[in-house]
Amino acid sequence: MALKQTTGQKITITIVAWVIGLLLFFPILWTAIAAFKTESDAYTLPQNFLTTPWTLENFGIVQERSDYVLYIRNTVIIAGLSTLLGLVFAVPAAWSMAFAPQSKPTNNWSGYTWLAIIFGSGGLAALILYFMGWHPTNFLVGIILLLMFVVPVSAWVWTRATKDTLLWMLSTKMMPPAGALISIYLLFNRNGLVYKDWGWIDLSDYNLVDSFWGMVPLVMLLNLPIIIWMLYTYFKELPVEILEAARMDGASLWNELTQVLTPMAMPGIASTCLLNLILAWNEAFWSLNLTNKFAAPLSFFISEYSSPEGQFWAKLSAASIMAIVPILIVGWFSQKQLVRGLTFGAVK
Amino acid sequence: MATNQSRAIGKWALAPSLIVLSAWAFVPLALTIYFAFLRYNLQDPDNTSWFGLSNFYYFLSDPYFTKDFINTILLVGSTIIFTIAGGVGLAVLLDQPFWGRGIVRLLMISPFFIMPTVSSLVWKNLIMHPVFGLFAGIQRFFGSTEPIDWFGHYPLISVIIIVTWQWLPYATLILLTAMQSLDGEQKDAAAMDGAPPLSYFRYIVLPHLSRPITVVILIETIFLLNIFAEIKVTSVGGFAGNLTYLVFSQLNDANDVGAAAAGGIIAVILANIVSYFLVRIVGKNLEG
Numbered sequence: 001m002a003l004k005q006t007t008g009q010k011i012t013i014t015i016v017a018w019v020i021g022l023l024l025f026f027p028i029l030w031t032a033i034a035a036f037k038t039e040s041d042a043y044t045l046p047q048n049f050l051t052t053p054w055t056l057e058n059f060g061i062v063q064e065r066s067d068y069v070l071y072i073r074n075t076v077i078i079a080g081l082s083t084l085l086g087l088v089f090a091v092p093a094a095w096s097m098a099f100a101p102q103s104k105p106t107n108n109w110s111g112y113t114w115l116a117i118i119f120g121s122g123g124l125a126a127l128i129l130y131f132m133g134w135h136p137t138n139f140l141v142g143i144i145l146l147l148m149f150v151v152p153v154s155a156w157v158w159t160r161a162t163k164d165t166l167l168w169m170l171s172t173k174m175m176p177p178a179g180a181l182i183s184i185y186l187l188f189n190r191n192g193l194v195y196k197d198w199g200w201i202d203l204s205d206y207n208l209v210d211s212f213w214g215m216v217p218l219v220m221l222l223n224l225p226i227i228i229w230m231l232y233t234y235f236k237e238l239p240v241e242i243l244e245a246a247r248m249d250g251a252s253l254w255n256e257l258t259q260v261l262t263p264m265a266m267p268g269i270a271s272t273c274l275l276n277l278i279l280a281w282n283e284a285f286w287s288l289n290l291t292n293k294f295a296a297p298l299s300f301f302i303s304e305y306s307s308p309e310g311q312f313w314a315k316l317s318a319a320s321i322m323a324i325v326p327i328l329i330v331g332w333f334s335q336k337q338l339v340r341g342l343t344f345g346a347v348k
Numbered sequence: 349m350a351t352n353q354s355r356a357i358g359k360w361a362l363a364p365s366l367i368v369l370s371a372w373a374f375v376p377l378a379l380t381i382y383f384a385f386l387r388y389n390l391q392d393p394d395n396t397s398w399f400g401l402s403n404f405y406y407f408l409s410d411p412y413f414t415k416d417f418i419n420t421i422l423l424v425g426s427t428i429i430f431t432i433a434g435g436v437g438l439a440v441l442l443d444q445p446f447w448g449r450g451i452v453r454l455l456m457i458s459p460f461f462i463m464p465t466v467s468s469l470v471w472k473n474l475i476m477h478p479v480f481g482l483f484a485g486i487q488r489f490f491g492s493t494e495p496i497d498w499f500g501h502y503p504l505i506s507v508i509i510i511v512t513w514q515w516l517p518y519a520t521l522i523l524l525t526a527m528q529s530l531d532g533e534q535k536d537a538a539a540m541d542g543a544p545p546l547s548y549f550r551y552i553v554l555p556h557l558s559r560p561i562t563v564v565i566l567i568e569t570i571f572l573l574n575i576f577a578e579i580k581v582t583s584v585g586g587f588a589g590n591l592t593y594l595v596f597s598q599l600n601d602a603n604d605v606g607a608a609a610a611g612g613i614i615a616v617i618l619a620n621i622v623s624y625f626l627v628r629i630v631g632k633n634l635e636g
Contacts, residue, residue, distance in 0.1 A: 014446040020438065021455035028458055030482060031470050043480045089368060092361035100358030146371065149378060153370040158363065167627050172373040174623035176574050178595040179616040182609045183379035185599065221372040228365060253357065282463040284577035299577065302465040306581040313473055320466040331461035332454050339525045342518065346563045346630050347526050
């Protein structure tokens with residue numbers, strides 16, 4: 001608000017803003033202070049945080065007792081791989097919607113036809129499952145049943161106008177995890193819903209709960225709609241004229257993609273990666289429900305400190321600081337670009 | 349503008365994402381719907397039978413459902429009111445020129461990047477603990493002998509405080525961005541006419557912010573309906589649990605797949621009501 005401002009007003013605003021800013025940041029600062037105190041001093045922190053000595057011992061103890069390195073390694077693996085995997089899916093999709101948009105549906109089947117197709121194949125799949133006793137004991141049958149659910153839905157979305165496809169993707173992000181928790185938990189479990197001994201491929205010893213094979217695709221899917229949207233808004237802003245000029249000069253599609261488009265899109269892709277990293281790093285619902293040891297990320301690691309026997313505040317603080325600092329720094333650097341990803345492009 | 353070749357490839361480039369997303373959106377949901385009609389307890393998994401609508405009946409008539417449903421609404425509603433009110437205020441503040449604006453902005457948005465488990469435990473132990481917490485220390489400083497036991501006596505309010513702290517930066521960041529896109533000429537015109545700050549805010553800033561505020565409300569609702577870690581790690585699920593937590597405890601504590609699935613379906617229906625409006629608003633923006 002660029003209304004006229006006197007120096008006196010500016011000083012007042014500066015003071016007010018700094019006070020509020022420090023108040024909001026205070027819990028983090030307080031944790032950071034407690035992390036450098038001895039355990040007994042941390043309890044009496046409100047009275048004497050300036051006079052008590054500083055120490056680094058908590059960080060060592062946290063590593064020794066609960067193996068911080070393992071958890072940050074897991075977090076980096078889950079967040080990093082899910083981001084990369086997400087890009088593999090999202091970049092082509094966003095590119096396609098931004099540069100080859102469909103203004104209207106590509107076929108003129110009515111909504112009822114599509115509904116009949118979707119429900120028909122879903123119902124057929126359910127019938128087959130019912131007569132097989134709900135166990136797709138054959139790998140191929142399992143895949144076919146899955147496709148019977150997925151293909152008609154994908155085909156329906158695929159033939160919509162680009163705008164509706166985008167909105168459909170947004171709506172998949174709306175699904176509450178509580179709705180999927182039971183199915184995912186049972187699907188991932190060793191003794192779960194699906195027989196994993198398919199004769200020539202036997203996965204019955206394999207458990208997707210608490211494994212990267214389960215967590216990485218899951219976290220990728222959670223954030224896929226957001227990164228497709230964010231990339232789409234970036235790609236949409238790239239000047240089409242340059243592409244046309246390149247085409248006139250005889251650039252092939254491959255050259256166009258690798259030499260013209262990618263360099264221009266790099267900043268957008270980078271900030272999309274950062275947003276995805278932040279979201280994946282802080283993911284808590286599925287981490288708390290589906291991991292407990294081998295693939296547990298930092299959010300699980302911290303939750304271990306909630307048990308009554310683990311009430312060590314200086315250690316809790318040290319562990320918290322180690323868990324949040326990397327992603328806090330990432331967040332600080334990318335804050336300006338985050339807005340469009342966090343609002344699905346509705347605010348730029 | 350696109351050639352036929354790139355258009356054809358473009359069509360297929362979309363397919364992988366659509367397939368994985370529709371698998372993610374429909375397969376778990378279809379299974380959940382199926383389980384919701386079964387009598388299925390993990391402690392007795394071989395004894396599974398058709399249960400009709402009974403799961404829904406038992407889930408809805410559970411006294412915890414009423415309590416947790418009210419908690420969900422209170423949690424979502426009050427957090428949204430606080431974050432929007434605070435967010436508008438902070439956005440107006442950050443839009444003014446002052447010394448150290450960049451740093452203050454970093455300080456203000458930092459809570460958003462803190463993982464939920466960390467913020468819950470830090471607030472519960474370091475700040476709201478009835479004996480050793482910071483709030484207790486402040487109360488003692490002002491002469492109180494019996495500091496408030498936040499999580500003991502006001503579990504829902506404590507959770508609301510934590511969640512508001514986490515989501516205030518989100519509202520601030522979005523509204524600030526929206527505000528900075530305010531037309532410069534309008535600002536100048538208002539300044540020339542000597543518009544008093546209050547009416548400038550009332551007649552120019554607020555109307556401009558109405559759409560971003562709607563977007564923030566809808567997106568926050570989607571995320572706040574799913575609050576889970578803050579309730580789980582502070583162990584207040586029995587008193588301040590929400591629907592998500594109730595579904596979790598049906599599965600985790602009661603091992604009742606059927607009831608948990610029924611609860612999941614109810615959560616999906618609730619979220620769908622909100623997302624219907626969000627999708628419409630975002631869709632309108634796409635055309636423009």
